[in-house]
Structures are given as C-alpha cells and as structure tokens.
Amino acid sequence: MIPSRVRIKRNAVYNVVYQAEIEGNKHLEGLCVRITVPGERPVRQIILKKGMSRTQTELAFIHELIHAIEFEYEIAIPHALIYLLEAPIHKILKLNDWI
Numbered sequence: 001m002i003p004s005r006v007r008i009k010r011n012a013v014y015n016v017v018y019q020a021e022i023e024g025n026k027h028l029e030g031l032c033v034r035i036t037v038p039g040e041r042p043v044r045q046i047i048l049k050k051g052m053s054r055t056q057t058e059l060a061f062i063h064e065l066i067h068a069i070e071f072e073y074e075i076a077i078p079h080a081l082i083y084l085l086e087a088p089i090h091k092i093l094k095l096n097d098w099i
C-alpha cells in the first residue's frame with residue numbers, strides 16, 4: 001500500500017495527497033512538490049491522480065519518490081532514467097511483497 005507520508009531524510013517528510021486533476025492537467029498522473037520559503041516550514045508533497053488503477057498509482061508514486069530523492073539529495077536524475085527505473089523498482093517491491 002502507498003503510505004500517506006514518506007520520510008526521505010530525517011527532516012524531510014512528504015505527504016501523499018490525491019487530486020482529481022493535478023495543476024489543471026488531465027494527463028498528469030503525479031507531481032512531486034517541494035516549496036521552500038525562507039523562515040517558513042517547507043511544503044513537501046507527492047500528489048497522485050485520483051482514480052487510477054492500483055498499479056498505475058504505485059508506478060506514479062515510485063516516479064514521484066525518485067523526484068523527491070532528486071530534490072532532497074541533490075542528485076540530478078534524467079527524466080528518461082526515472083521512467084526506466086519505475087517498472088523494475090515496482091517489480092522488486094512486488095516480488096518481495098513490500099507492496
């Protein structure tokens with residue numbers, strides 16, 4: 001199951017939220033948001049589109065999780081690589097009954 005919160009680093013927790021339409025884009029299945037305003041608590045969210053199949057939702061979650069890793073660990077990961085990693089990571093989680 002997809003958690004409602006995911007800790008990426010000790011002080012970096014992303015809330016997982018669901019929206020019918022993300023940023024007004026019908027085709028967007030997920031979005032990873034990190035907004036930092038000096039003096040304010042940063043907003044960290046993984047937004048997933050409501051109503052997708054379980055597998056689609058899990059794949060989108062993994063995709064956005066990799067974006068969160070990019071942000072929090074400052075690793076530039078080419079978007080094409082994120083797409084390539086989604087399915088194998090999903091498969092490993094499934095094969096080991098972690099999801």
Ligand SMILES: [Zn+2]
Nearest residue numbers: 063067079082
């Ligand atoms: Zn992406």
